[in-house]
Amino acid sequence: MSGPSLIERALLYDRTIVIVALGVVIAVSWIFVLAGAGTGMSAWDMTSWKMALGLSRPMSMAMPVDWTVGYAVIMFFMWWIMMVAMMLPSAAPMILLHAKVTRASSERTGGMFALAPTALFTIGYLVAWAVFSLIAASLQWAFEGLGVLSPMMMNSTNQLFAGVILLFAGAYQLTPLKQSCLRHCRSPVAFLSRHWRPGVTGAFRMGLDHGAYCLGCCRGLMAILFVGGIMNLYWIIGLAVLVLLEKLLPAGPALAYATGIIFLAGGIYLLASMPAAIPA
Secondary structure, three states, rough: OOOOOOOHHHHOOHHHHHHHHEEEHHHHHHHHHHOOOOOOHHHHOOOHHHHHHOOOOOOOOOOOOOOOHHHHHHHHHHHHHHHHHHHHHHHHHHHHHHHHHHHHHHHHOOOOOOHHHHHHHHHHHHHHHHHHHHHHHHHHHHHHHHHOOOOOOOOOHHHHHHHHHHHHHHHHHHHHHHHHHHHHHHOOHHHHHHHHOHHHHHHHHHHHHHHHHHHHHHHHHHHHHHHHOOOHHHHHHHHHHHHHHHHOOOHHHHHHHHHHHHHHHHHHHHHHHHOOOOOO
């Protein structure tokens, strides 16, 4: 009787395969972001503390960008791959638990564990963030057209706009919707027990559902990128770490409240420090 095939032996190490695959996707995404995500400038060139804090002066001679179909596609993928780099690490515990539950279910039914359901779960999660990226790129186009976002450095050029975005982000951190979505993201076991669907189609749907909760948890935070610079590494890395801590630390919900208050204070400061209008 022949022994197990190469694929069957490899599937015995499914957890390792999932971890390695996630690590490769995350690493490649971060390399792409650091290289500038197709914008023509590296992320290092678009990073500064003044921009991060919304204190940089607008570039009055900045050339407008022609939003061709090709440029719009580049901006979409810039947002999407940046979201993959920022969000996939915090989703890793959910993905690994899904793989574990799928293996256990397969063993109980006498079938061979397949990586396909967990792959489809992950793809569903990333599709949810692709929808967000399409909306974010559309907002970027609109904000540039209104003259409140720099087409070159991709940061706020208007103090009123920056202050309002910070107020929105801070207020959203304090809402029951934020806390409800955060509870789902912080409890992989509870999420899978309530939303479990069998098969690859069910796995994809679960990934979409989890991505939707993650969007509900993080949409306010992602809006801050319009203030400090969409490609500003201080905010990209800072928000990625903040999302991870909110989901993993026991004090994650309290951290969300604390950062909400900080963002509100920052928004109030920017609005209060605006130069007074000169009477005509």
